[in-house]
Amino acid sequence: MFSSVQPDERILVTGGLTGIGAGIVDAFPGRCVVWSRRNGVDLTDEESVATAARGLLAAGSPPFAVVHCVGDFDEVPLLDADLPHYRHMLDSNLTSAFLVVRHVVPALVAAGRGRVILFSAAGASVADAKPRAPLYFAAKAGLSVLARTLALEVAASGVTVNVVAPGIIRHPHSHRVSQDRMAPRVPMGRAGEVRDLLGAIRLLLSEEGAYITGAELVVDGGIGLR
Numbered sequence: 724m725f726s727s728v729q730p731d732e733r734i735l736v737t738g739g740l741t742g743i744g745a746g747i748v749d750a751f752p753g754r755c756v757v758w759s760r761r762n763g764v765d766l767t768d769e770e771s772v773a774t775a776a777r778g779l780l781a782a783g784s785p786p787f788a789v790v791h792c793v794g795d796f797d798e799v800p801l802l803d804a805d806l807p808h809y810r811h812m813l814d815s816n817l818t819s820a821f822l823v824v825r826h827v828v829p830a831l832v833a834a835g836r837g838r839v840i841l842f843s844a845a846g847a848s849v850a851d852a853k854p855r856a857p858l859y860f861a862a863k864a865g866l867s868v869l870a871r872t873l874a875l876e877v878a879a880s881g882v883t884v885n886v887v888a889p890g891i892i893r894h895p896h897s898h899r900v901s902q903d904r905m906a907p908r909v910p911m912g913r914a915g916e917v918r919d920l921l922g923a924i925r926l927l928l929s930e931e932g933a934y935i936t937g938a939e940l941v942v943d944g945g946i947g948l949r
């Protein structure tokens with residue numbers, strides 16, 4: 724049986740007030756529930772996520788899809804990083820995804836349908852050195868393992884789980900200095916914009932995307948090919 728997002732079904736977008744998440748919210752007008760620190764949900768705090776999940780699930784049937792965008796970036800060499808920084812990068816990029824999985828995905832499984840999209844970063848799942856942002860990429864690599872494992876665990880329920888891995892995506896709050904340095908290396912000759920990701924998101928939410936699970940869609944203008 725195929726399923727795709729219907730006009731009256733909700734999409735939970737974490738980190739959806741700015742950046743990539745906000746672009747996804749704009750692409751699905753009237754359908755998105757946003758969890759962000761600025762509207763009172765800290766995705767790194769279990770009680771905060773659990774409380775928000777109880778409210779969301781009490782307000783009707785579970786969302787059709789969860790698009791988890793939270794994930795801070797920072798360029799700090801490994802030997803310059805202290806424990807608080809390590810914890811922040813792991814919490815923001817990996818623990819936050821775990822908490823969404825733990826508190827929201829069981830409702831999708833119980834409903835027997837749904838889509839989970841987690842945001843990694845281009846190149847994160849390639850097991851080589853990441854001197855530019857080692858903790859960020861370590862957390863994103865862990866996220867890929869989590870996503871693929873969850874995809875397997877819930878496959879029989881009708882819920883799909885996939886990763887979108889952007890390259891350089893510019894928006895008003897993106898890391899401009901780092902992006903300006905990296906942009907000349909993009910084979911397609913330009914940095915990406917939020918709208919460049921929307922095809923991947925629409926595919927994964929569509930009926931035609933219902934058989935895609937455990938995949939990583941790299942959307943990076945080819946920078947990962949270098």
Ligand SMILES: NC(=O)c1ccc[n+]([C@@H]2O[C@H](COP(=O)([O-])OP(=O)(O)OC[C@H]3O[C@@H](n4cnc5c(N)ncnc54)[C@H](OP(=O)(O)O)[C@@H]3O)[C@@H](O)[C@H]2O)c1
Pocket residue numbers: 737738739740741742743744758759760761762764765766767791792793794795796815819842843844845888889890891892893896897
């Ligand atoms: N932009 C890129 O070039 C790029 C490239 C590769 C991968 N990615 C990945 O794509 C995803 C989205 O990127 P982005 O550039 O849109 O990120 P972003 O600009 O940092 O936006 C993330 C959003 O998440 C919210 N947020 C952060 N920590 C939170 C927390 N603990 N609890 C609740 N909300 C939190 C922030 O809102 P508040 O102000 O409310 O905290 C912000 O609106 C991330 O996972 C990122 O790692 C981005």
